[in-house]
């Protein structure tokens with residue numbers, strides 16, 4: 021059954037998290053004292069109902085707060101959840117532990133599948149009360165980094181800019197402006213070099229200490245559990261990276277030569293500040309007003325398949341999108357959901373760039389996946405692990421190619437070229453970020469200088485074309501310090517590379533037969549969270565990215581396409 025409800029009409033009330041904690045404790049008691057499986061299943065269903073309510077209310081508050089950050093009511097609600105949620109989570113974790121330890125656990129897993137408990141088991145290994153203080157230290161260091169980067173006020177172009185405001189200048193058509201912007205950025209990071217080194221050094225030490233306290237050899241082992249890597253290990257990831265180096269890096273080197281020609285330069289003269297400048301005439305832009313772009317999105321999904329047609333009509337008729345930039349809106353874009361209404365929601369700030377189209381393909385890909393799995397009884401079955409969720413969205417970006425002319429008109433070929441090219445260019449970079457972290461956490465005693473040297477070695481392998489010459493921050497092997505994931509979300513980056521690879525497989529399929537590609541994609545999506553990443557690949561009939569040869573076909577197909 022589909023519950024219809026416009027977002028603006030969804031009622032909201034603050035969830036009493038203290039009372040909820042008590043409810044969860046009662047359920048924990050119930051599970052601990054259960055004499056049969058039926059009782060445990062009953063408790064599991066009650067837990068599901070309460071969790072669904074909490075998630076729906078906190079999601080509504082979050083969305084309304086981001087749509088209008090000036091609204092004091094929802095600002096206070098958001099602050100309430102931010103501050104009260106961690107305490108509540110302890111109750112919820114206790115309950116999950118009770119399910120896990122229950123002799124009647126099988127009664128639950130008969131309904132939900134074993135995977136939920138496998139994931140839970142991984143999760144339980146990442147915590148012990150003995151590390152609470154260390155976790156606090158880890159969080160503090162992460163927020164020190166965040167504050168430091170957010171504090172940037174860089175004098176440029178007669179203004180005081182933050183890092184993201186400066187980013188636009190790094191792609192300016194005027195080479196001197198680009199160069200200047202890179203130097204200004206470098207200046208900011210170099211003036212904080214010591215602090216950035218110190219924060220990261222302390223992070224490596226505290227993360228390693230946490231891992232040792234929990235009985236792991238190093239932080240890498242713990243990080244794989246934290247990220248619920250339930251079907252692959254560091255060796256498999258290393259094999260994937262090797263293939264990227266072998267099959268993708270040479271293509272990117274060629275792409276970069278073509279880029280040099282296009283912008284009227286010799287490849288050997290290209291510098292890091294030319295790297296993101298793709299076309300002398302600027303990047304392709306979508307046509308028309310935000311309303312035109314939204315209408316094109318609707319038409320695309322209506323034509324794509326009966327499933328996407330139903331989905332997009334649900335989204336539009338229930339006003340589950342807030343896409344256009346307005347005063348007071350928070351920055352960025354995301355997809356979330358309101359489980360009590362089985363409804364996804366998409367938020368963004370259209371600004372007239374290709375990013376607007378990406379929202380309607382990428383974020384809508386996430387939303388479509390949620391919509392497809394919305395009727396599964398248990399939330400654990402709806403969403404898979406992170407790399408698989410990104411397969412939903414990144415693959416949709418490529419399946420949308422058939423309709424890209426609705427957005428780009430005469431500029432469609434260029435838009436496709438940029439999209440495919442940037443997917444290929446991303447893979448080596450993403451792998452380098454992952455490789456670096458493996459080196460760092462496997463060798464926690466490296467000094468900051470040794471880490472920078474390692475990064476420089478990796479640059480030569482993964483981005484041999486890139487010449488950072490006089491831009492100190494990059495030339496000295498410190499470029500990784502602007503990659504916030506390395507500080508914030510350790511080992512969370514290969515996820516994008518794996519998903520990008522899967523999306524390129526769907527792209528390659530769709531080049532031969534779009535309908536066939538769609539069928540394979542739908543098989544992946546309709547499993548929701550019931551399978552692991554490698555299982556989903558097999559179910560969908562695509563190559564698992566870790567296996568030998570996984571990238572060869574993609575690489576060949578991409579070369580043929582780009583030459584055309």
Ligand code: ZN
Nearest residue numbers: 382386410413
């Ligand atoms: Zn995404």
